[in-house]
Amino acid sequence: MRAVLLAGGKGTRLGKSDIPKPMVEVGGIPVLEHQIRLLKSHQFYQVTVLASYKAERIEEYFGDGAELGIDLEIVTEDPPLGTAGAVKAFAKCHKDPFLVIYSDLMVDIDLTHLVEFHKSRESLATLVVHPNDHPLDSDLVEIDDEAFVKQFFSKPHAESAGRRNLVNAAVYVLDPSLLEMVPENEPSDFGRDIFPKVVKSGGKIRAYLTTEYVKDMGTRERLAAVTRDFRAGKISRMNRGVARKVCFLDRDGVINKEVGDLSRTDQLTLIPGAATSIRKLNQNGFFVFVVTNQPALAKGFITLEGLSKIHAQLEWILGLDGAFVDAIYFCPHHPDKGFSGEDKTLKRECECRKPAPGLILKALEEHNLDMENSWLIGDRLCDIAAGQAAGVSKTILVRTGHDGHDADLYEERPDFVMDSIEEACELITESSRDQ
Ligand SMILES: [Mg+2]
Ligand SMILES: [Zn+2]
Numbered sequence: 165m166r167a168v169l170l171a172g173g174k175g176t177r178l179g180k181s182d183i184p185k186p187m188v189e190v191g192g193i194p195v196l197e198h199q200i201r202l203l204k205s206h207q208f209y210q211v212t213v214l215a216s217y218k219a220e221r222i223e224e225y226f227g228d229g230a231e232l233g234i235d236l237e238i239v240t241e242d243p244p245l246g247t248a249g250a251v252k253a254f255a256k257c258h259k260d261p262f263l264v265i266y267s268d269l270m271v272d273i274d275l276t277h278l279v280e281f282h283k284s285r286e287s288l289a290t291l292v293v294h295p296n297d298h299p300l301d302s303d304l305v306e307i308d309d310e311a312f313v314k315q316f317f318s319k320p321h322a323e324s325a326g327r328r329n330l331v332n333a334a335v336y337v338l339d340p341s342l343l344e345m346v347p348e349n350e351p352s353d354f355g356r357d358i359f360p361k362v363v364k365s366g367g368k369i370r371a372y373l374t375t376e377y378v379k380d381m382g383t384r385e386r387l388a389a390v391t392r393d394f395r396a397g398k399i400s401r402m403n404r405g406v407a408r409k410v411c412f413l414d415r416d417g418v419i420n421k422e423v424g425d426l427s428r429t430d431q432l433t434l435i436p437g438a439a440t441s442i443r444k445l446n447q448n449g450f451f452v453f454v455v456t457n458q459p460a461l462a463k464g465f466i467t468l469e470g471l472s473k474i475h476a477q478l479e480w481i482l483g484l485d486g487a488f489v490d491a492i493y494f495c496p497h498h499p500d501k502g503f504s505g506e507d508k509t510l511k512r513e514c515e516c517r518k519p520a521p522g523l524i525l526k527a528l529e530e531h532n533l534d535m536e537n538s539w540l541i542g543d544r545l546c547d548i549a550a551g552q553a554a555g556v557s558k559t560i561l562v563r564t565g566h567d568g569h570d571a572d573l574y575e576e577r578p579d580f581v582m583d584s585i586e587e588a589c590e591l592i593t594e595s596s597r598d599q
Pocket of ligand 1: 414415542
């Protein structure tokens with residue numbers, strides 16, 4: 165597969181106006197070279213760089229790519245046509261799908277897996293999406309159960325928007341037929357103009373959710389952050405090939421206040437310190453997974469759609485404080501019958517309702533987890549029991565929410581009892597400092 169790198173930007177916001185943005189260095193190597201090395205490691209040997217500002221600097225540095233072992237073509241756009249316009253002008257003679265990466269991104273994702281995902285279902289485009297620590301000023305997408313994009317929301321967003329933290333990361337696999345939607349010889353942008361148009365007209369675009377490293381370095385602060393991450397080895401450590409330490413969090417009574425069968429977004433209030441604690445876990449390289457029993461679904465107190473709204477709102481209010489969760493796993497079941505309006509299909513014994521370990525085992529199946537460095541925080545012994553049954557190495561009971569009121573029902577005991585998620589996360593990040 166061919167890769168196309170969009171390298172038209174200037175480095176102005178980085179205070180480096182004499183070089184194209186992708187020639188800015190991270191760890192002594194231009195960002196563009198980091199990208200090309202990643203491409204090559206996934207057998208992308210044909211790379212096109214669409215350049216415009218000071219394209220000669222890119223040419224001088226990379227030549228024809230032979231030194232890096234790839235076949236490199238540098239195309240200078242004149243006049244600049246925006247991301248979509250530029251790709252259309254280049255791709256006229258190409259019939260096969262190709263990969264597009266914006267070249268102000270530091271990326272370390274398993275591109276081979278991404279391409280397999282794209283090929284697994286028919287679609288005009290696959291977009292890499294991920295939660296980030298600034299969803300308020302990011303382009304967001306809304307997806308359905310099969311990861312098809314339903315809607316695009318361009319930044320900026322109102323503080324009350326309440327959307328899922330699913331950010332368009334600006335890495336795409338595109339089918340050339342999508343380019344029919346791109347106007348000829350006039351500037352247009354994929355995220356802002358083309359993708360929304362495709363979805364509105366019934367075209368299929370799919371989202372590839374990743375927890376791997378994708379961050380832009382387009383401002384001084386972000387460049388500094390990316391450089392820090394690079395030096396600390398964090399960028400490659402987040403690749404899906406590497407097992408990551410993990411913290412499982414119960415939802416009600418740990419992250420948000422326990423109200424009993426929470427069914428509306430206005431009932432959702434964070435426990436003080438929850439967002440900053442989760443942010444700390446994010447920054448320290450932990451996966452953060454929510455594992456929650458939601459019998460309100462089986463009891464008919466809430467619909468799946470209603471629960472999705474609550475989880476979008478939860479992601480949103482965490483995002484306002486720069487925190488995110490990597491996934492939310494919930495059990496919709498409940499064993500006891502007798503509620504009016506109950507959903508009979510969900511009224512059954514299952515393997516995911518805590519104290520059963522199913523939700524944690526599912527996360528383990530879907531992600532590469534370092535279970536020797538795994539933690540769980542719950543407010544009930546049934547959470548602790550689920551964690552221990554799944555092989556979580558350390559469990560913490562917090563005194564918020566139910567405050568362990570079900571202790572009589574279980575023999576299991578937590579490794580630690582702490583006042584709140586804040587204290588618990590301090591212990592977790594302190595204990596893992598040396599790894
Ligand atoms: Mg709870
Ligand atoms: Zn279940």
